[in-house]
Amino acid sequence: EDQVTxxxxxxxxxxxxxxxxxxxxxxxxxxxxxxYRQDPxxxxxxxxxxxxxxxxxxxxRLKATxxxxxxxxxxxxxxxxxxxxxxxxxxxGGGADGLTFGKGTHLIIQP
Amino acid sequence: xxxxxxTPSNKVTEKGKYVELRCDPISGHTALYWYRQSLGxxxxxxxxxxxxxAADDSGLPNDRFFAVRPEGSVSTLKIQRTERGDSxxxxxxxxxxxxxxxxxxxxxxxxxxx
Numbered sequence: 217e218d219q220v221t222x223x224x225x226x227x228x229x230x231x232x233x234x235x236x237x238x239x240x241x242x243x244x245x246x247x248x249x250x251x252y253r254q255d256p257x258x259x260x261x262x263x264x265x266x267x268x269x270x271x272x273x274x275x276x277r278l279k280a281t282x283x284x285x286x287x288x289x290x291x292x293x294x295x296x297x298x299x300x301x302x303x304x305x306x307x308x309g310g311g312a313d314g315l316t317f318g319k320g321t322h323l324i325i326q327p
Numbered sequence: 328x329x330x331x332x333x334t335p336s337n338k339v340t341e342k343g344k345y346v347e348l349r350c351d352p353i354s355g356h357t358a359l360y361w362y363r364q365s366l367g368x369x370x371x372x373x374x375x376x377x378x379x380x381a382a383d384d385s386g387l388p389n390d391r392f393f394a395v396r397p398e399g400s401v402s403t404l405k406i407q408r409t410e411r412g413d414s415x416x417x418x419x420x421x422x423x424x425x426x427x428x429x430x431x432x433x434x435x436x437x438x439x440x441x
Contacts, residue, residue: 259418259420259434260370262430
């Protein structure tokens with residue numbers, strides 16, 4: 217069974233304090249790993265897709281990296297508007313269509 | 328342009344009742360997905376449509392849940408004999424690409440079963 221575990225469950229940072237969120241996964245044949253951002257009362261918003269170990273993607277203050285067992289979402293010099301829940305999801309090979317999501321990391325950036 | 332639209336945004340019903348949740352995807356998106364998100368959890372896959380047909384319904388929890396997409400655009404998720412455990416936010420997502428994880432989600436329909 218595919219599994220995604222995210223840590224920490226919650227993280228409080230000061231504005232400008234860089235950190236990383238972890239996503240550990242077990243999946244039968246990874247087709248893709250995805251990061252989403254979710255604001256309260258909203259649907260998830262797509263951020264990144266990673267396909268193979270060693271791959272990196274960047275967008276503004278966010279950078280996602282992938283190894284064979286985990287992915288990291290690095291947040292550099294965060295701002296209060298980066299506060300949200302960050303969700304990690306995997307898509308398995310073998311014809312699977314749905315994503316398996318983790319529970320997310322609730323990130324709060326204090327001014 | 329308009330995003331994925333879901334109605335109603337909130338639905339309160341009594342145990343045992345029938346409910347319908349509607350999803351209007353982004354125009355031109357052929358792939359449509361339903362997910363369910365309980366409090367403090369990540370979204371859980373329910374069903375995937377490619378065009379009019381359900382390509383993968385492996386996530387539907389039991390036969391009380393059914394979804395249709397008769398004309399390949401709007402989709403309706405139908406829940407019969409609702410139970411308190413069905414209470415959750417039901418999310419719809421669409422994409423131009425088939426079998427992808429890069430999805431555009433709506434804001435969800437919050438279902439509360441009393």
